[in-house]
Amino acid sequence: MHYTNAPPPFDGDAKDQRSWTRWAAEWLYEARKVCKLGAPVCMFIDWRQLPAATDALQWAGWIWRGTAVWDKGNSRPQKGRFRQQAEYIVWGSNGDMPINRPVPCLPGVFKYGNPQNRIHLTEKPLQLMQDIVKITEPGGHILDPFAGSGTTVLAAVLEGYSATGVEVTDAYAKLARDRIDAAVGSMA
Ligand SMILES: C[S@@+](CC[C@H](N)C(=O)[O-])C[C@H]1O[C@@H](n2cnc3c(N)ncnc32)[C@H](O)[C@@H]1O
Structure with missing residues (x-):
């Protein structure tokens, strides 16, 4: 708890x-x-x-x-x-x-400064990850084996890639899923 x-x-x-x-x-x-x-x-x-x-x-x-x-x-x-x-x-x-x-x-x-109102202790700035994922070819699929609050997966989706995140801590897996669903939902 x-x-x-x-x-x-x-x-x-x-x-x-x-x-x-x-x-x-x-x-x-x-x-x-x-x-x-x-x-x-x-x-x-x-x-x-x-x-x-x-x-x-x-x-x-x-x-x-x-x-x-x-x-x-x-x-x-x-x-x-x-x-x-x-x-x-x-x-x-x-x-x-x-x-x-x-x-x-x-x-x-x-x-980029650390994000305000972080939901993960080591959360990366979203724009930083949007810049970094561009090393991937268009149409590529991005794997983040330590997804945390889902920043990489969200950045990948916002930049037009598909992505898979793996997160061992249940609380963060849920926070990441909710965060990505909310952002992707608001894009639709
Ligand atoms: C440095 S944080 C990632 C933060 C993320 N980049 C973000 O922006 O929120 C690393 C994450 O990896 C998770 N983790 C640690 N060991 C793991 C494992 N064996 N498999 C999957 N996730 C793991 C931790 O729970 C933690 O949330």
């Missing part, structure tokens, strides 16, 4: 780095198996887990092609230190990624 107005807690955020890397490599491997040859992959990660993320991606058989930046604009100031105001988007492809795919040039830095 969850009795406060704060977003509900969620599963899967308590592994040390070795366990996290092994776990990430396994799900990235399973995800790659259901993706088309040439499909892009994007994984959000903070600075601390960045090396582990690029290892896991490659151990799972994806080709690592770069790291884009989500600049959140603000974060806790720390005297004598750089602000940790960015998250990183490790991206790659399932094998070859031909240069003539019908996808425009995309930026390498995305500047």
Whole structure:
């Protein structure tokens, strides 16, 4: 039971780095198996887990092609230190990624503040995800194995893709479904 107005807690955020890397490599491997040859992959990660993320991606058989930046604009100031105001988007492809795919040039830095009135503790800005999904070819199907509040799935649908989201925490699965149904309903 969850009795406060704060977003509900969620599963899967308590592994040390070795366990996290092994776990990430396994799900990235399973995800790659259901993706088309040439499909892009994007994984959000903070600075601390960045090396582990690029290892896991490659151990799972994806080709690592770069790291884009989500600049959140603000974060806790720390005297004598750089602000940790960015998250990183490790991206790659399932094998070859031909240069003539019908996808425009995309930026390498995305500047969006955290969403107001978040329904998930780590909810991404919707416009950020609308920008990111454009790495997918038109008509593509997008998989988010950690759907949370459904931002990626909603962004995909708003940009004309089909999508599948997987979410282990029941409260978030329901919040995501309701959010997407409401948005898609209001488009009809
Ligand atoms: C970082 S959050 C995703 C937030 C999402 N991008 C959004 O904008 O709301 C990760 C989510 O993955 C879920 N999760 C953790 N382990 C999972 C698993 N094994 N299978 C499916 N979902 C899982 C958590 O419950 C959490 O909601």
